Amino acid sequence: MKYRKFGKLGIEVSAFGVGFMRFPMKKNEEGVNVVDETISTPTLRYAIDHGVNYVDTAYVYSDKKNESALAHALRDGYREKVYLATKLPTWMTNSREDMDKYLDEQLANLETDHIDFYLIHSLRGETWDKLYSLGVTDFLDKAKASGKIKYACFSFHDDYDAFVRILDAYDWDMCQIQFNYMDVNNQATIKGLEYAGSKGIPVVIMEGLLGGKLAVAPDNVQKLYDEFPVKRSPVEWAFRWICDHPEVGTVLSGVTSMEQCMDNIEIFSRCDIGIMTDEEKKLIDNVRDAYNSRTKVGCTKCGYCMPCPNGVDIPGTFEIWNKLFLYDSKLSGNERYAKYIKEEKDASRCIECGACEGVCPQKIQIIDMLKKADSEMR
DSSP states (O other), X not given: OOEEEOGGGOOEEESEEEEGGGOOEEEOTTSOEEEOHHHHHHHHHHXXXXXXXXXXXXXXXXXXXXXXXXXHHTTXXXXXXXXXXXXXXXXXXXXXXXXXXXXXXXXXHTTOSXXXXXXXXXXXXXXXXXXXXXXXXXXXXXXXXXXXXEEEXXXXXXXXXXXXXXXXXXXXXXXXXXXOTTOTTSTTHHHHHHHHHHTTOOEEXXXXXXXXXXXSOOHHHHHHHHHSSSOOOXXXXXHHHHHTSTTEEEEEEOOOSHHHHHHHHHHHTTOOTTOOOHHHHHHHHHHHHHHHTTXXXXXXXXXXXXXXXXXXXXXXXXXXXXXXXXXXXXXXXXXXXXHHHHTXXXXXXXXXXXXXXXXXXXXXXXXXXXXXXXXXXX
């Protein structure tokens, strides 16, 4: 495993960080959905045994079951081998007291006396303004002083101007941003990555595969990869491009299986700063153009728009729509959407309340996009 200097903090973190959020769920004996720990525990422990020392979760992941499942995986001495990151649920925080309440609950969930990297979750400009007025900086200062958290951090989903404003508003220890070769001018942007680096603030990368969309190449993208003299998987190309940037501290990969974990360990053993040649960078520029020519909507399936009050499966609808055009799978796409219609979770059920658009990190015009998706898949 390769390790990278973590900005101004004076520590080294594995280039590959395990995102714990995407492990499959199953029903327990009481019929309640829980994380399938027969998969998550051995997979995470394998990653740690092979050098991974950063693991990420959040209060809300896996129907609020993720932190407890992670705690179980980190028993038997594994907690001491990793930097542990989790997040304050900002949209559920309405007072200064809520901040302490959630942190204490998370410490209990995670079976630990401290959290290494505590992130204010999914900040946008207006969310930061709300939390700042509620006293979030005082909360972070006191949580660090008490030893409950070691580093004060935030994850981010907004534009570059909001990112710079938030980054300059507090003495942050780390930030987490969405970054991949399709998002160089979206969200915090590559300028934001470089700005954080200039301040010595380490950057953790999420959505490196854009919600999995970059993991399997459509035909016009695969053609570009096939024609390139060096052969790599789409996943390796995506992570290699990210790791090339010196400002990146670690790259989260939301593995779902042992096979994915093992593949990522191999990939990140070959990725490092400054590794991309000029020819490889040009290839990724061409790949970006090829994707842009096909993608219908930039949804990453983060799920913040859910649940829809009228039952629409918004991320699922957009996933079907994108895949229908990305992979020329019109027959299977329409069949899947027909099932949505039968299950009464299709886009036609949208009542245009706008609740989803207010929380979408990608700022997608969801109502209009649902109408277009519905008309093209019936």
